[in-house]
Amino acid sequence: MSLSSKKARVVVLISGSGSNLQALIDGVTSKELPIDLVAVISNRPGVLGLERAAKANIPTEVLDHKTFAHRESFDHALMEKIDSYNPDLIVLAGFMRILTSEFTQHYQGRMLNIHPSLLPKYQGLHTHQRAIDAGETHHGVTVHFVTAELDGGPAIVQASVPVLDGDDATTLAKRVQRQEHVIYPLAVKWFAEGDLRMIDGKSMLKGEPLSSSGFQIWSDEP
Ligand code: GRF
Numbered sequence: 001m002s003l004s005s006k007k008a009r010v011v012v013l014i015s016g017s018g019s020n021l022q023a024l025i026d027g028v029t030s031k032e033l034p035i036d037l038v039a040v041i042s043n044r045p046g047v048l049g050l051e052r053a054a055k056a057n058i059p060t061e062v063l064d065h066k067t068f069a070h071r072e073s074f075d076h077a078l079m080e081k082i083d084s085y086n087p088d089l090i091v092l093a094g095f096m097r098i099l100t101s102e103f104t105q106h107y108q109g110r111m112l113n114i115h116p117s118l119l120p121k122y123q124g125l126h127t128h129q130r131a132i133d134a135g136e137t138h139h140g141v142t143v144h145f146v147t148a149e150l151d152g153g154p155a156i157v158q159a160s161v162p163v164l165d166g167d168d169a170t171t172l173a174k175r176v177q178r179q180e181h182v183i184y185p186l187a188v189k190w191f192a193e194g195d196l197r198m199i200d201g202k203s204m205l206k207g208e209p210l211s212s213s214g215f216q217i218w219s220d221e222p
Pocket of ligand 1: 002014015016017018019020035049093094114115116141177180
């Protein structure tokens with residue numbers, strides 16, 4: 001299906017502050033992003049991201065994972081909710097849940113995630129501290145398609161920032177987040193315009209396979 005004739009319908013899943021969601025909202029407001037943000041769904045009630053969505057008049061839903069006995073039943077209910085919006089793309093923006101393979105398979109090729117490391121380095125949590133502890137000179141963030149492998153799907157775009165003397169996890173996370181807010185809207189725009197697809201397990205941009213680390217962006221911004 002070509003999305004070029006109509007705006008891509010996007011559902012965003014969050015668990016927290018929603019600064020990446022805000023970057024998408026800002027992209028829509030400035031008309032740079034040709035998407036309809038049709039719903040924001042949080043697994044945690046009362047988070048700032050829900051307020052950001054409501055302010056932008058985007059329908060919000062809360063599906064509290066704590067009210068479900070099993071991961072499978074939560075994922076099922078979440079799929080039903082998501083599918084009721086008939087989305088073209090699902091964007092995980094700080095959605096802190098491990099997903100069942102049934103869920104990831106259902107949205108294969110149409111679900112993106114952002115992970116704060118230069119994948120394949122530092123999958124999982126506490127990436128900023130781990131990069132500092134390992135003495136890395138550079139750290140960063142990756143947008144990737146979601147597959148059954150946690151933080152392991154094909155990379156789309158990666159932004160690298162320097163690790164500076166005296167950095168702690170908080171200062172480094174801030175530098176990385178500025179790049180998150182650049183590369184996530186970029187990847188979503190590529191998808192919405194029909195330029196980005198996952199084919200045979202590979203990220204393809206304008207019909208060409210991307211490298212295993214995705215499109216590279218380097219930032220020397222302190
Ligand atoms: C970001 O750092 C993202 O890389 C990670 O979770 C955080 C979400 O932040 N997956 P926000 O909720 O978008 O502010």
